[in-house]
Amino acid sequence: xxxxxxxxxxxxxxxxxxxxxxxxxxxxxxSVSWYQQTPGQxxxxxxxxxxETQRNKxxxxxxxxxxxxxxSRSEMNVSTLELGDSALYLCASSxxxxxxxxxxxxxxxxxxxx
Amino acid sequence: xxxxTQMEGPVTLSEEAFLTINCTYxxxxxxxxxWYVQYPxxxxxxxxxxxxxxxxxxxxxxxxxxxxxxTSFHLEKGSVQVSDSAVYFCALRSTGANxxxxxxxxxxxxxx
Numbered sequence: 556x557x558x559x560x561x562x563x564x565x566x567x568x569x570x571x572x573x574x575x576x577x578x579x580x581x582x583x584x585x586s587v588s589w590y591q592q593t594p595g596q597x598x599x600x601x602x603x604x605x606x607e608t609q610r611n612k613x614x615x616x617x618x619x620x621x622x623x624x625x626x627s628r629s630e631m632n633v634s635t636l637e638l639g640d641s642a643l644y645l646c647a648s649s650x651x652x653x654x655x656x657x658x659x660x661x662x663x664x665x666x667x668x669x
Numbered sequence: 670x671x672x673x674t675q676m677e678g679p680v681t682l683s684e685e686a687f688l689t690i691n692c693t694y695x696x697x698x699x700x701x702x703x704w705y706v707q708y709p710x711x712x713x714x715x716x717x718x719x720x721x722x723x724x725x726x727x728x729x730x731x732x733x734x735x736x737x738x739x740t741s742f743h744l745e746k747g748s749v750q751v752s753d754s755a756v757y758f759c760a761l762r763s764t765g766a767n768x769x770x771x772x773x774x775x776x777x778x779x780x781x
Binding site: 559586588590597598599600603605610611613645647649656657658659660661662663 | 705710711712713714715718758760766767768769770771772773774
């Protein structure tokens with residue numbers, strides 16, 4: 556069974572640009588969550604999608620947005636990039652939006668903003 | 670609110686030494702508790718979990734017991750190996766929510 560895949564794995568952008576990251580969950584998983592990992596702030600929850608609807612959102616500015624497609628694949632978008640957006644962005648999928656379901660993480664997309 | 674406080678690292682141990690990484694939490698309701706491990710250049714892997722008080726999660730020689738009275742979920746291993754070198758994250762998921770709250774991570778280095 557294939558794991559969670561994220562593309563691209565590495566990305567370099569400049570301030571002011573926008574970026575789109577993609578996540579393909581494990582087959583059959585309907586919930587996708589996104590996390591940002593930085594040395595200073597650690598791992599922080601961005602948002603969760605379930606059945607194409609955003610179900611939960613962390614404390615991030617509106618420049619961070621996402622969506623989920625009917626095949627459960629998800630994208631997140633960051634507009635007007637800032638230096639502080641440099642981070643590893645992790646996607647996690649789970650079977651359903653049930654608290655006991657295990658979340659499986661992808662390898663992440665490392666975004667560098669210059 | 671929900672938060673996880675984790676032992677600061679880095680931790681350096683000799684092979685076959687005993688490992689403890691402390692983790693305490695604050696949560697509303699009855700959270701599920703997790704330990705995740707991150708190897709260099711990779712995402713997070715679930716190491717073990719416990720979903721209710723007094724549960725013991727275990728995997729690959731690692732253990733952690735959900736202690737409600739002390740709001741703790743300390744990670745232990747009796748004899749570490751070089752291959753255990755990684756960053757370990759304690760996390761909780763509160764009742765009714767699917768997102769995880771993580772500790773700051775503890776980097777473990779095991780030397781031969």
